Amino acid sequence: MNSGANPSPQPVIKVRDLVKSYGPRTILKGIDLDIFEGEIMVIMGGSGSGKSTFLRQIMALEQPTSGIVEILGQDLGSMTMGEMFDLRKRMGVAFQGGALISSMTVGENIMLPLSEHTRLDAKTMEIMARLKLEVVDLAGFENLRPNELSGGMLKRAAFARAIIMDPKLLFCDEPSAGLDPVVSAGLDELILRLREAMGITIVVVTHELDSAFRIADRITVLDRGNILMTGTVEEVKNSTNERVQNLLNRRTEEEILDPAEYLARLTGERIETDGPAI
């Protein structure tokens, strides 16, 4: 476990029996999870495990089909619009591709939450933006457009924007995706430094094992919409759960198919069979 964690008995994110369906497809099948103040929680899982969907629920970007999500003690399902706006000021998000507004400069992007939510004068906002750019090692890049930055720089700029309001919670969606190992390690260092410097709770969704092991205080392993396990890095590494080990060792699972389902998938019609499993 990394140093610097400050677990508190009161979770800052509390999820109970969270279900999310899109039409007939159920992606999250009853998730229970607590994330505590000051910790770095990594949500890990393979493609289609539901980790991005889970992140969208706890970032209040989507309404769950059922279940409870509480952020900083407030139930997302019963909040007024004004309360939601106030809550969002205490959350920051660094999206996978940066998600900087392409029509604005890097500096304008970083100042955007300040200009929308505060009455600070332009000069103060510029100074704050430069400060945050220094924190993420991007000093001097404020006048560039997002399309003039590399992938790693875009993500750093996204971090700068995410922390401009000094949030209590920081969400990171696949911070290492598409980056070379050196740049990826640099971003991991940045995440650790942000936690140390600002004491914020950080939730990271990733499928990069090295990155997850480097930064996590705890890891939650998602698989097909269910939590396989939640534990420290050592606990996850030493897990005897076959699916967890498959994920850690990057093994594909031998899929055991119901022949009727397999035929139905191929033909689009359900045909009853008594044959052996394929």
Next chain:
Amino acid sequence: MHDESKQGGITHRLESIGRNTVKGIEEVGYAGSLFGESLFWLFAGPKYKQPVRIGSVFAQMMEVGVRAVPIVGVLAATVGVMLAIQGIYTLRIFGAETRVTLGIALSITREFASLITGILVAGRSGSALAARLGTMTINQEIDALKVMGINPVRFLVVPSLIAMLIMVPALTFFADLTGLLAAGLYVSADLDISLAAYFDDVIEALKVDDVMHGLAKSAIFAVLITLIGVANGATVKGGAEGVGRVTTRAVVQSIAAIIVTDMIFAFITTRH
């Protein structure tokens, strides 16, 4: 076996028609809700500390209106001259070519200025709006705005809507003047009458209602172009290819909506 397959084909087609109808109704409903939400943020934004930024409105007005002035001017002038040529040619059959001014004045102010402006803005700004919103959706920029506590309708849609509502009628009025002037130049040269006499005829032929008819229509076109552009952009799927698809779709739908609305508007306003 053959009958079964034929029946299956008909069922499939009916299903497809049903699905597309439902989808179409959903899209109209979405555009309607966008309009409602835009009005909400326009008036209730300050209450939630989310006022519409005047700077964004001006930026959009520059893009939608000021930068479209040259092309609107050229096309309005061309249409004006075209109406003059056709009008004189037709009326000469009856020896009444001097009456061409009436036809030109009414056609331009009631129909062509608003129609040409609407179609041009749909092609220029409606497509740009759909592409911008589509790209922002694909790049998660819309999600980023939401999580920053910035309502995307208030931040992106309302400034465009206000800018369109101001600039499309303004461009239409400009097209009225340009079209009438260009037609006047042709008429005065062809029929050997002075430009002043031509404009006297135009002023005599036109009522304020005729000009207002065109301007009112253009305001409706402005709302249609914005909502169709935004609705298409916001529902994009499938990366860059999807953005291209919704952009084309937005232009086609906007132009179709403009022409159909024009016809309905003309029908309703001439029933007295």
